[in-house]
Amino acid sequence: MSDVQIFDRVAIIGVGLIGSSFALATRANGLAGHVACYDADADVRDRAENLGVGDSMHADIADAVRDAGLVVVATPVGACGAVAAAMRPHLQPGSIVTDVGSVKGAVLKAMTPHIPEWVHLVPGHPVAGTEHSGPEAGFAELFQNRFAILTPPADANQDAVARLESIWRGMGADVEVMDAEYHDRVLAITSHLPHLIAYTIVATASDLETELEAGPCDDNVVTTREVIKYSAGGFRDFTRIAASDPVMWRDVFLLNKDAVLEMLGRFNEDLTALQRAIRHDDGAALFELFSRTRDIRRGVIEARQAGRFQYTENGKSGDDGA
């Protein structure tokens, strides 16, 4: 945490969970002289303004980005291209445009054609979030001790990358720089596939409800009510992940399709092998696999990525995200 102003003016495009947290963190740490916000949704604009998320709120994207040294696009990734096109005429020469999307290859591809050569495009992705959405979910500490991954193009301006790194570090994040394609493969296994699986199992459980015809004990049908009631047995963690923003995740899966399908293919092979071991009573195979996975957890704890935030119901201190 510094208290050094890095930009005179920062513009935030989209004030959901990540955008509003970026705005709040920028202000809390004195990293910009002015934080200008924009959102396409009038209701979201009103709510964010009432919450005091930024210094100013604009209904016109041009007013938000004008004179901004840094523009942070915090919309669902599917909207990045259109946002870049809308901002283009108003971007200040020498300014930096970044984003916060969970997919980087597709964002780079969508935004690049709309960014003039006198503006520096440096895509980014904070590996932080909660299952809550909207400006009410934002908080200034969201990025503390979390990774912010930057995926600058090969020919990126190094001074622009360094300034972007500074603002992330100023809000407590650890910055890593990597290739966009590599980012997308890493996140496919660490974030996208876990979300896909969590969404699936919650849907599977939900569909059990439709089979209810009589009292649950009469015909041995499992109902959603029962699933929820006994969710402490493991299911609960999945419901939390599966409560994340639907638009954001739709875009992630559509835009990181190849890497997600590859990881899903690997997962399916492994699940089929485990299914076969259960069917054939192969206890040795099950034991071997369950012992091996313990080591990974140890690694997560040693890397200090295990739960450090309090895990609460009211949303201001979750520790999961994309």
Next chain:
Amino acid sequence: MSDVQIFDRVAIIGVGLIGSSFALATRANGLAGHVACYDADADVRDRAENLGVGDSMHADIADAVRDAGLVVVATPVGACGAVAAAMRPHLQPGSIVTDVGSVKGAVLKAMTPHIPEWVHLVPGHPVAGTEHSGPEAGFAELFQNRFAILTPPADANQDAVARLESIWRGMGADVEVMDAEYHDRVLAITSHLPHLIAYTIVATASDLETELEAGPCDDNVVTTREVIKYSAGGFRDFTRIAASDPVMWRDVFLLNKDAVLEMLGRFNEDLTALQRAIRHDDGAALFELFSRTRDIRRGVIEARQAGRFQYTENGKSGDDGA
């Protein structure tokens, strides 16, 4: 929480996470005059004794169960039958034998032949736990506000069921009574399938490591190191579940095979449909499903089964379990 002694003597067979927590909770709430412990493993016995888990520790199961009004079998479910056989000659007339396993049909089948008719068998399952194992992981508050499910046989002695309910309530648990087969179906979807999937995805990620041949960025291979590093994106929650006791879980999958394979079949159908939606860029289908799963999370929160315990690294206050 009461402070009423319900049994003169309680015997705990197996002092891992659940057994030691049951012993500690019994003593903390004054629910028994004496808590006698047994474990087949000499090292575990020593550790539990040093931790002061029970009032006495026995190397011979006969010494532990003699004169006990309640015997709690807290071994992996695969051992329940053998434990029942070993205890049989030493069980006190009118005493209650229960267990804490995540599978109930198989336990009932394995134990029933070894329980004399003058002893009351009332299988049970507390839906509580952490990913940690062994007597060091136990704590007296583990069952507070968690469900303890009892699955008495149809002809069970109602007084015995009522006394067992009392001791669970005395340690803060909510008691539910249901049919063993129904229990096994509910837990297959709320606990067993989530664990199976978590184990699988952690193994899938682990296997990516073996593909490492050069530096990660050279050939775009994702390494386990990267998976751990960026695990905050969703993967972390799975590693926690997949760190649970391997012997316990091997037994659960082997002994609840039919229900697990049925739920796994449903899950696979749903995952295949989602995979197909991604491959065919069907954003509407993805959005519909991701919106639907949010409602289930809302239900979990309303049922007060969302994270109420602090989620820490050191193991005394996890909130997940089987």
